[in-house]
Amino acid sequence: MGWYLLRRAGASLVTLxxxxxxxxxxxxGLPGDPAVALSAETSNPQVLQAIRTEYGLDKPVPVQYGLxxxxxxxxxxxxxxxxxxxxxxxxxxxxxxxxxxxxLALLLAVVxxxxxxxxxxxxxxxxxxxxxxxxxxxxxxxxxxWLGILFILGFAVNLGWLPASGFVPLTxxxxxxAHMIMPAFVLxxxxxxxxxxQMRSAMLESLGADYVRTARAKGMSGFVVVGIHAxxxxxxxxxxxxxxxxxxxxxxxxxxxxxxxxxxxxxxTIDSVFSRDYPTLQAVVLLTATAYIVANLLVDIAYSLLNxxxxxxxGSA
Amino acid sequence: MTAIAAESQxxxxxxxxxxxxxxxxxxxxxxxxxxxxxxxxxxxxxxxxPYDASASNYNDxxxxxxxxxxxxxTDDLGRDLLSRLLVGTRASLTAGVLATVxxxxxxxxxxxxxxxxxGWIDLVVSRATDVVLSFPxxxxxxxxxxxxxxxxVNAAIALAIGQxxxxxxxxxxxVLGLREEEYVQAAVVNAAPTRVILFRHMLPNxxxxxxxxxxxxxxxxxxxxxxxxxxxxxxxxxTPAWGTMLSEAQQYVSQAPWFAVFPGLAxxxxxxxxxxxxxxxxxxxxxxxxx
Numbered sequence: 001m002g003w004y005l006l007r008r009a010g011a012s013l014v015t016l017x018x019x020x021x022x023x024x025x026x027x028x029g030l031p032g033d034p035a036v037a038l039s040a041e042t043s044n045p046q047v048l049q050a051i052r053t054e055y056g057l058d059k060p061v062p063v064q065y066g067l068x069x070x071x072x073x074x075x076x077x078x079x080x081x082x083x084x085x086x087x088x089x090x091x092x093x094x095x096x097x098x099x100x101x102x103x104l105a106l107l108l109a110v111v112x113x114x115x116x117x118x119x120x121x122x123x124x125x126x127x128x129x130x131x132x133x134x135x136x137x138x139x140x141x142x143x144x145x146w147l148g149i150l151f152i153l154g155f156a157v158n159l160g161w162l163p164a165s166g167f168v169p170l171t172x173x174x175x176x177x178a179h180m181i182m183p184a185f186v187l188x189x190x191x192x193x194x195x196x197x198q199m200r201s202a203m204l205e206s207l208g209a210d211y212v213r214t215a216r217a218k219g220m221s222g223f224v225v226v227g228i229h230a231x232x233x234x235x236x237x238x239x240x241x242x243x244x245x246x247x248x249x250x251x252x253x254x255x256x257x258x259x260x261x262x263x264x265x266x267x268x269t270i271d272s273v274f275s276r277d278y279p280t281l282q283a284v285v286l287l288t289a290t291a292y293i294v295a296n297l298l299v300d301i302a303y304s305l306l307n308x309x310x311x312x313x314x315g316s317a
Numbered sequence: 318m319t320a321i322a323a324e325s326q327x328x329x330x331x332x333x334x335x336x337x338x339x340x341x342x343x344x345x346x347x348x349x350x351x352x353x354x355x356x357x358x359x360x361x362x363x364x365x366x367p368y369d370a371s372a373s374n375y376n377d378x379x380x381x382x383x384x385x386x387x388x389x390x391t392d393d394l395g396r397d398l399l400s401r402l403l404v405g406t407r408a409s410l411t412a413g414v415l416a417t418v419x420x421x422x423x424x425x426x427x428x429x430x431x432x433x434x435x436g437w438i439d440l441v442v443s444r445a446t447d448v449v450l451s452f453p454x455x456x457x458x459x460x461x462x463x464x465x466x467x468x469x470v471n472a473a474i475a476l477a478i479g480q481x482x483x484x485x486x487x488x489x490x491x492v493l494g495l496r497e498e499e500y501v502q503a504a505v506v507n508a509a510p511t512r513v514i515l516f517r518h519m520l521p522n523x524x525x526x527x528x529x530x531x532x533x534x535x536x537x538x539x540x541x542x543x544x545x546x547x548x549x550x551x552x553x554x555x556t557p558a559w560g561t562m563l564s565e566a567q568q569y570v571s572q573a574p575w576f577a578v579f580p581g582l583a584x585x586x587x588x589x590x591x592x593x594x595x596x597x598x599x600x601x602x603x604x605x606x607x608x
Contacts, residue, residue: 255547
């Protein structure tokens, strides 16, 4: 197992390393003087010269990349030309908001998707299965940002139950949740559909397996068979699916934050595109890529803990 | 072996059996019908549309559905919503198909070569797909749209790049599995050129999973294009597109809710059709979608 994880972690590091090159090259490929961008758009030649020296912009490109990386590694991601604030500081303020949103969405997806998936598998071919499977396909097909607009229309404009948009810090938990519940639901519903579909097919496979038949033959109750034996093996699939969907979750957060005007990383991304705030854009892209790579590594670790076969085989991935 | 067995059967009989398996699934047939309708609308939109989709009329702004002459009402500039929806089908379908076909054409040869030769080529390709996959698709698309500039084609290119790794992985995995098949070995022994082995012998046998992924990729790209248009990074006004219409509608959501309802419904029905069709096709072709 140690070897497998070590190899897996090594591959992640290589991927991350190449990703930093792509991010660096992508932003360097944009028009404009990077020194001006890094300096919050000053035209003072002395300041610009100081920045060029500090970031090595007068040096060859590979050296520049190394300096940029070492600055980024130490948490210095430059200064936003629009606000004049340190990009790292802005990220630190915005990140917890997006984390709260995605964790809530993930929680909702699992709480909705897993039980319905189990139910659909156990009652295979029934009306409940049919309704659940159709609803899941619907959940996959409905564009979430449209769902968000409909929710605002229904629950905020017409019924007045929930605030239409905005964000309240966690210091006021009630108001925070009232603002977060609609966005979290909008973001989580597509994932819930994916989890449900995968849970259903994984459970169907488990329920048809020999060990389940043996457990039933031993006279175990249906609850124990389904809830303990079949579920444990099916959860492996769910973990994988959630891992694979993390990118979709981050993408979804971008648009959800835009609709509900939540000041998280996603909104920051879009704002930085339109205000041509390249240091911020660069930092956000780097941050999301890093988060995604690390999360996938964690999923693989969880996967190997849940499924001993991978550990023994050393992993074929 | 299965590939040889399938190949030696009379092709017509096999097609007939597949068609029967497909038509026995009502959701799949409904999906296919939906896809056909969407394609038809996209092709003939200007002929079907009752009005010029870009013609504004400031005397008739935000009319409710069912208003005389405007079945679905009008938008904030008095443009006929039905006409805009119909013409908007073009942008959505173009983006969805273009993004997916572009990804397919680029990715399949790369994936096949990686799976066939293995070794360092495979290593480089696998690492590269990992890197592309490590950027969440919308972040990638937004970043690319920022670099390339906002337009329908650039949005499609950005969405295509996001899809390339998926097709590469499928093609690579399938070819990896087929390499040891006897008919491939026979072709190798006969000194057939690699190009012939890959594209004449192997490609027809890996089409199933690729076709299924196309039916997954098109609706995903349609939603992706709508998202980019909604954010102002896709189709530019006044060209009608469902995503752009939604972003225009968002500010009038309390006065004119239907304005926001119809474009979203159009997206949902289109993607649902593709998904139903794709699900049916997956069952018929008996493709197991792995991770």
